[in-house]
Amino acid sequence: MLYPLKFKPVLKEKIWGGTKLQQIFGKETDSDKLGESWELSGYENDESVVTNGFLAGNNLTELIEIYMGDLVGDKVYDKFGLSFPLLFKLIDANENLSIQVHPGDEMAAERHNSFGKTEMWYVVDAEPGAGLIIGFTKDCDRDEYLDALESDSIEELLQNVPVKKGDVFFIPAGLVHAIGKGVVVAEIQQSSDITYRIYDYKRTDDQGNERELHTEQALDAINFSAATNPKTPYQAELNEITHLVSCDYFTTNMIKFDQPLTRNYGNLDSFIAYMCLEGGFVIECNGEKTVVNKGDTILVPAAINEVGLIPDAQTTLLEVYV
Numbered sequence: 223m224l225y226p227l228k229f230k231p232v233l234k235e236k237i238w239g240g241t242k243l244q245q246i247f248g249k250e251t252d253s254d255k256l257g258e259s260w261e262l263s264g265y266e267n268d269e270s271v272v273t274n275g276f277l278a279g280n281n282l283t284e285l286i287e288i289y290m291g292d293l294v295g296d297k298v299y300d301k302f303g304l305s306f307p308l309l310f311k312l313i314d315a316n317e318n319l320s321i322q323v324h325p326g327d328e329m330a331a332e333r334h335n336s337f338g339k340t341e342m343w344y345v346v347d348a349e350p351g352a353g354l355i356i357g358f359t360k361d362c363d364r365d366e367y368l369d370a371l372e373s374d375s376i377e378e379l380l381q382n383v384p385v386k387k388g389d390v391f392f393i394p395a396g397l398v399h400a401i402g403k404g405v406v407v408a409e410i411q412q413s414s415d416i417t418y419r420i421y422d423y424k425r426t427d428d429q430g431n432e433r434e435l436h437t438e439q440a441l442d443a444i445n446f447s448a449a450t451n452p453k454t455p456y457q458a459e460l461n462e463i464t465h466l467v468s469c470d471y472f473t474t475n476m477i478k479f480d481q482p483l484t485r486n487y488g489n490l491d492s493f494i495a496y497m498c499l500e501g502g503f504v505i506e507c508n509g510e511k512t513v514v515n516k517g518d519t520i521l522v523p524a525a526i527n528e529v530g531l532i533p534d535a536q537t538t539l540l541e542v543y544v
Contacts, residue, residue, distance in 0.1 A: 224523040226505045226512040229270035232260035240316025247517030261519035264306025295492040295524035311409040315401040321421040325443040326395035338395045341411030345389040349404030353384045357449020390454040396445035480536040486528045492543040494522040501537030506530035
């Protein structure tokens with residue numbers, strides 16, 4: 223019988239990474255450049271591997287092959303087959319990330335045989351004065367954009383948004399964006415690793431080489447319209463389900479709770495993923511208990527219709543499904 227699945231994170235060093243994923247979430251590595259923890263991934267060569275129960279040692283793609291719709295939901299399996307449609311990450315920006323844009327589905331399929339990349343961020347932690355770059359401050363055209371790139375003034379065209387813990391941002395494909403220094407986010411995205419880097423602050427690697435830019439590829443992907451109201455508004459109530467984001471690719475809710483809750487998913491026909499960002503809790507289902515700690519991401523198979531969530535203390539988690 224299927225049960226809530228825990229996974230070993232895939233840890234990624236990055237030129238801009240730091241140590242906050244170890245400090246905040248206890249991720250186990252000696253690196254001082256840990257940029258990303260891929261929490262739940264079916265991405266080729268980076269598939270998540272189960273760590274609990276009788277399925278321990280199997281990766282996510284193998285499980286989909288065996289359990290199909292019972293694991294991911296019939297509608298999800300019919301559409302995506304063995305490809306797990308979402309990728310869950312924790313990201314620590316110890317330095318500014320490159321300014322970048324992602325292609326949509328059609329362009330990504332044509333150029334890279336990949337899904338596009340629409341994503342969302344939940345700000346887990348932010349140093350005072352930290353911010354994100356989200357889109358253009360005004361409607362822009364290709365010539366104006368290219369002139370700004372050429373003259374090293376691209377940041378003047380872009381919107382810098384101050385952030386604090388708990389802020390939420392929806393980043394559709396085509397929206398120029400960057401995570402600023404001092405920000406830690408939980409990211410939920412389509413399962414894609416296609417990024418067009420448009421500006422990287424002239425940073426160099428250990429050999430003195432600047433990272434590759436994708437100026438020409440990005441031009442066709444960019445939405446040049448002004449980005450209005452980039453922050454997603456919400457009002458969280460304790461022991462209630464708070465809706466954050468719905469799009470064609472995923473729905474994300476926040477659950478902030480200090481009392482036991484029951485969640486019924488019988489009508490969804492989708493897997494559920496929980497990202498535990500504060501506190502900790504126990505999942506009860508089918509008479510079994512699964513302990514979830516801060517920093518864990520759990521996959522609840524679609525065949526499980528009802529779970530009980532029992533918090534240790536006040537707990538915050540993101541609940542995600544297709």
